[in-house]
């Protein structure tokens with residue numbers, strides 16, 4: 001139902017390959033744009049509470065590192081945490097090697113707006 | 119309380135920004151072409167300009183790249199600090215007030231040629247004096263431990279410069295520091311009031327040995343090779359009387375683990391008390407005419423040795439965490455380290471979110487121990 005959803009951003013605010021941090025009902029949510037598809041999950045990594053929304057942030061002198069940006073996305077599909085590269089399933093919120101899990105949230109795009117259901 | 123503010127962008131809890139945090143292991147990686155400019159020896163500089171400097175040319179069995187999704191991403195997971203302003207920018211994000219910078223050439227001891235290695239140490243130290251210290255950052259000088267005479271010369275040259283707070287060397291499969299040949303090095307460090315800060319090196323466990331050849335995973339190599347070398351380095355220094363001869367000397371073990379402290383503490387005392395008779399046969403103690411160590415082995419551990427915390431790897435339950443911190447003498451021995459920019463980065467979140475830490479312990483680990491040790 002539309003009333004369960006909260007508008008968190010305009011779809012064109014978030015570039016593909018990046019994350020954005022938003023707060024919904026006092027809860028930190030990481031919103032991701034993966035090749036034009038939006039995903040949302042709890043913003044704090046189940047490992048050591050890194051802010052997952054920082055995925056895709058350009059590193060200091062990133063052009064001189066193997067990967068230019070912090071963390072990233074895999075085909076699993078998963079988000080790779082910007083701190084220690086744990087891969088967390090975008091649909092499950094689960095990190096396979098540890099079995100640790102965080103919440104994932106439904107997302108939809110309507111009239112150019114991104115909405116998240118908490 | 120500030121920590122209750124919700125801010126998705128924040129890398130560490132808000133309270134971390136209100137506490138002084140001194141970081142014992144912050145790597146800076148100046149571009150090679152910049153470092154080469156500082157090499158004074160013409161012969162060495164000519165080689166650096168024309169020959170790529172890197173890992174020793176031999177088979178390499180272990181690679182972190184096989185263990186993580188990003189391939190060779192582990193060394194620069196967070197970025198690469200090439201100049202002092204990069205260091206400040208990175209530190210600020212993680213609420214680190216005082217990153218003690220090392221120039222981070224951890225493959226230096228794996229190189230074979232002493233002229234080349236000494237030139238690297240000299241260049242790294244001059245780079246630090248020229249580019250890091252003037253920017254109000256504290257720094258570790260590199261100590262060429264493979265050549266004790268040169269190491270002493272370099273300590274006398276660099277140690278008293280403002281901003282140089284410690285001497286950076288390596289534990290690993292090299293000559294153990296209990297060897298009396300290191301005494302002039304210790305003497306110079308004590309004279310200049312510099313702690314010896316030993317980091318793991320990229321030498322790892324010697325290959326072509328059954329142990330070295332048997333380990334095929336990064337968890338074994340980085341996770342356990344380094345702590346084993348760290349433990350042996352520590353016990354060797356204590357049992358060979360290094361701290362009897364140099365009671366003012368302090369040694370910091372960086373990235374060699376810390377939860378081994380209780381194991382070493384109790385086991386070292388137990389074994390020594392049962393078998394103390396060979397102490398007097400060690401050349402250093404023999405020369406000093408000493409029958410026994412002057413203190414219980416674990417007392418040297420508490421008073422002369424420090425360990426850095428990264429990665430903290432805490433147990434799940436805070437009561438277990440608290441007990442381990444207590445048994446590990448964390449209030450006396452632990453020094454916070456982030457290891458920025460490597461994949462094993464350890465922001466100090468645990469000190470603010472876990473009930474194992476009270477105000478005193480937090481202050482000791484995050485800054486007081488380092489303030490006292492380095493006089494900063």
Ligand code: FES
Pocket residue numbers: 045046047048049050081082083084085086
């Ligand atoms: S905090 Fe996310 S992988 Fe460690």
